[in-house]
Amino acid sequence: MADHPLKQSITDAMKDALRAQDKARLSTIRLMLAELKKVEVDERIVLPEDRIISILDKMIKQRRDSVKQYNDGGRPELADAEAAEIEVIQEFMPQALSKEEITAIVNQAIADAAATSMQDMGKVMNAVRPQLAGRADMAIVSQLVKLQLS
Secondary structure, three states: OOOOHHHHHHHHHHHHHHHHOOHHHHHHHHHHHHHHHHHHHHHOOOOOHHHHHHHHHHHHHHHHHHHHHHHHOOOHHHHHHHHHHHHHHHOOOOOOOOHHHHHHHHHHHHHHOOOOOHHHHHHHHHHHHHHHOOOOOHHHHHHHHHHHHO
């Protein structure tokens, strides 16, 4: 089965970084491909596009956490390296949605689910998650849903 366009673009970027001898970029792209390959081998599947995006999103979250920890620990050089990796990974993510677009999707999901209280938060989050995966920080979305339902 052929690779998905996103995975193919990551592979092409790796080849370009190799030709340009951009070691930092090449290292990050290889990490991305290794993570995707690990999941494919472990689960014996070819990753669909949305799953690739969720894996890359998870990698970004891990690096953001590392940046915070390195900054708190007084290691700015390590934080800068992690921030550079975040930038490379984000190049392959879909365009982020604006706050207005996120709010519109959340409001529509609340209306569709006839949500009226915090007990309905799970229904709303399950409705918005596929639409917003990789395009919005789900922690911010969660806060927005709580605000709307309270």
